[in-house]
Amino acid sequence: MEPLFLEGKEDTPKIILNSQSNQYLISGRSLPEDATSFYSPVLKWLDEFSTQTVADPNVKFEVRLEYFNTASSKLLLDIFSKLEGLSENGKKVTVQWYYSEDDEDMLEAGEEYSELVDLKFEMKTY
Amino acid sequence: MDSTGLKSNELGFVYEFHKKMISMNLTLVYEGEFTQDITKAVLSMTEKQMAYSGEQSTVKKKVFNIMVECLQNICKHSENTYYNSSAIFMVGLEEDTYFICTGNPVKNENVELLKMKMQEINNLDKEGLKALYKEIVSKGTISDKGGAGLGLIDIARKAGTKLEYSFEQIDNLMTFFSFMVKIPRSKEL
Amino acid sequence: MENNEILTKSMIYDLFKEMTKENITLLYQGDFSQNLMKAILGLTEKKMDNIEVSTNVKKKVFNVLVECVQNISKHSDESKEPPASKFTSILMLGSVNDQFIISTGNLIENKKVESFKSKILMINSLTSEGLKNLYKKIIVGHSLDEKGGIGLGLVHIARKTGEKFEYRFDKIDEQYSYFTLKVNISKIK
Numbered sequence: 001m002e003p004l005f006l007e008g009k010e011d012t013p014k015i016i017l018n019s020q021s022n023q024y025l026i027s028g029r030s031l032p033e034d035a036t037s038f039y040s041p042v043l044k045w046l047d048e049f050s051t052q053t054v055a056d057p058n059v060k061f062e063v064r065l066e067y068f069n070t071a072s073s074k075l076l077l078d079i080f081s082k083l084e085g086l087s088e089n090g091k092k093v094t095v096q097w098y099y100s101e102d103d104e105d106m107l108e109a110g111e112e113y114s115e116l117v118d119l120k121f122e123m124k125t126y
Numbered sequence: 127m128d129s130t131g132l133k134s135n136e137l138g139f140v141y142e143f144h145k146k147m148i149s150m151n152l153t154l155v156y157e158g159e160f161t162q163d164i165t166k167a168v169l170s171m172t173e174k175q176m177a178y179s180g181e182q183s184t185v186k187k188k189v190f191n192i193m194v195e196c197l198q199n200i201c202k203h204s205e206n207t208y209y210n211s212s213a214i215f216m217v218g219l220e221e222d223t224y225f226i227c228t229g230n231p232v233k234n235e236n237v238e239l240l241k242m243k244m245q246e247i248n249n250l251d252k253e254g255l256k257a258l259y260k261e262i263v264s265k266g267t268i269s270d271k272g273g274a275g276l277g278l279i280d281i282a283r284k285a286g287t288k289l290e291y292s293f294e295q296i297d298n299l300m301t302f303f304s305f306m307v308k309i310p311r312s313k314e315l
Numbered sequence: 316m317e318n319n320e321i322l323t324k325s326m327i328y329d330l331f332k333e334m335t336k337e338n339i340t341l342l343y344q345g346d347f348s349q350n351l352m353k354a355i356l357g358l359t360e361k362k363m364d365n366i367e368v369s370t371n372v373k374k375k376v377f378n379v380l381v382e383c384v385q386n387i388s389k390h391s392d393e394s395k396e397p398p399a400s401k402f403t404s405i406l407m408l409g410s411v412n413d414q415f416i417i418s419t420g421n422l423i424e425n426k427k428v429e430s431f432k433s434k435i436l437m438i439n440s441l442t443s444e445g446l447k448n449l450y451k452k453i454i455v456g457h458s459l460d461e462k463g464g465i466g467l468g469l470v471h472i473a474r475k476t477g478e479k480f481e482y483r484f485d486k487i488d489e490q491y492s493y494f495t496l497k498v499n500i501s502k503i504k
Contacts, residue, residue, distance in 0.1 A: 010353050010356075011349065011352075011353055031352075031381050032349070033349045033352075033385055033388065033389075066374075067374060067377055067378055067381070069378075069381045069382060069385060070382060070385075070467045070468050070471045071385065073454060073467075073471070074454050074467075077454055077455070100370070102369060102370060102371050103370070103371060103374060104371070105371075105374065105375070105378075105475065112447070112450075112451060115451075116451060116454075116455060136481075137418070137481055137482070137483040137495045137497055138483065138485075138495075139337060140405065140407055140418045140419075140420045140483075140495045140497070141420060141483075141485050141493050141495055143339070143342060143405070143407065144344065144402065144405045144420050144493075146330075147342060147344050147405070148344070148401050148402070150326070152342070152344070153343070153344055153345045154341075154342070154343050154344075154345075155330065155334065155341070155342040155343075156340065156341050156342075156358075157331060157334040157335065157339065157340055157341075158340045158341075158362070159365065161361070161365065163361040163364070164358065164361050164362060164365075166361075167354065167357045167358035167360075167361045167362075168358060170354045170357060170358075171343070171351065171354040171355060171358060173354075174348070174350045174351050174353075174354045175345055175346065175351065177350070178345075178346045178348055178350070178351065179345075179346075212331075212335060213331075214327060214330065214331040214334065216327070216330070227324070227327050228327075229327040229328055229330075229331045290324045291324060292324045292325050292327075292328075294325070294328050302328045302331070304324045304325065304327035304328055305324070305327075306324045306327065
């Protein structure tokens with residue numbers, strides 16, 4: 001399956017979704033005004049990914065966000081819901097939620113998502 | 127909790143400032159310190175605003191260049207000890223004219239020289255400005271604070287209008303220097 | 316040509332004094348496109364580089380600013396008839412003592428005023444736990460439009476700042492009001 005790669009910009013995050021190298025990452029700033037269209041290729045990619053079988057069922061999904069706006073917060077939830085669906089397909093998904101040590105808000109945001117979806121979250125500082 | 131309460135009444139100043147900006151045709155006012163980085167960021171704001179309004183590129187370029195000079199003039203001539211090194215920068219658009227204003231404190235002793243420079247520039251026509259510009263560039267005479275003269279001449283040449291200015295004494299040491307330049311949007315200058 | 320009745324050079328000093336007095340650093344009126352938001356964020360970032368505050372606070376300011384600007388761009392109304400048509404939206408940045416202040420002003424249709432007011436009152440009445448629950452409820456529950464809407468943005472801001480909103484509505488004409496929102500962000504935390 002074709003990997004998805006988006007370059008990070010001032011207001012949109014870097015995204016890597018690569019099932020060959022088993023790398024899944026969202027990092028940077030996510031402040032698009034129209035978050036729905038920005039994230040639509042990501043959701044599409046995950047839909048297709050859910051139909052694929054992979055050599056290594058362990059999927060570590062890395063989220064390293066510096067900021068995100070409320071429009072993105074809803075789309076992140078949509079992404080996590082898709083990831084939730086993956087485990088029904090035999091994949092073992094762990095979300096690695098990175099936050100900078102002094103950023104309690106980001107830690108709390110990660111904890112909240114972990115309460116909203118049935119996924120394993122690992123909180124990590126960077 | 128009530129929106130008509132005393133506390134929220136203080137908020138009226140936002141509305142008041144907005145009305146004032148509209149009546150003065152101002153789109154951007156920045157007051158504070160002017161570092162290189164902040165200057166760049168302010169420029170980027172006005173640039174994006176002009177781009178959004180679909181301004182033609184020759185006008186955009188002209189306004190942008192003049193803004194750069196104005197901002198650099200502030201950096202050079204502002205006296206840092208006053209108002210926490212504060213100065214003011216404004217951009218406005220009135221019908222077919224952009225205007226750029228700056229204001230900053232200068233030392234009283236520098237007022238006369240500054241005035242003379244501006245008068246000299248305002249007395250010259252296009253050709254005269256060109257000649258003066260060349261003279262300064264070739265002679266390499268850089269005035270004590272890094273070429274105030276040259277910056278002002280450049281502004282006058284690009285704008286094609288007279289420089290407007292005023293001085294208001296703040297105290298025994300300092301005077302507030304206000305500067306305004308108008309840039310017509312029409313092509314022929 | 317000579318005399319601009321609307322803005323004269325002597326007003327520069329007055330505006331400077333007024334802004335220093337009110338501790339306002341930026342006034343911007345016009346469009347609030349995504350490009351402009353980026354430029355405003357750039358300016359704010361540079362501005363905060365010169366101030367000694369924690370990265371945590373900087374992030375909060377950044378977050379709140381994004382929501383405020385995007386709220387304006389999504390939810391302000393436009394009028395085609397005077398007097399309300401004069402108003403685009405305004406953003407004001409300032410700082411008083413230990414607080415950063417972000418204020419916005421924009422048009423809103425009179426018929427929406429009551430629902431806006433009750434939303435703000437409701438958010439203001441909640442504790443941090445209450446806000447957290449509301450936030451979760453909105454992002455899980457409602458339709459797509461609602462999720463990106465003013466409700467969520469405001470709840471987000473309230474959570475980030477831990478402060479109550481100050482707000483005000485001024486009626487302009489039969490159809491429109493001027494909506495002022497003020498957000499305070501503590502520099503210490």
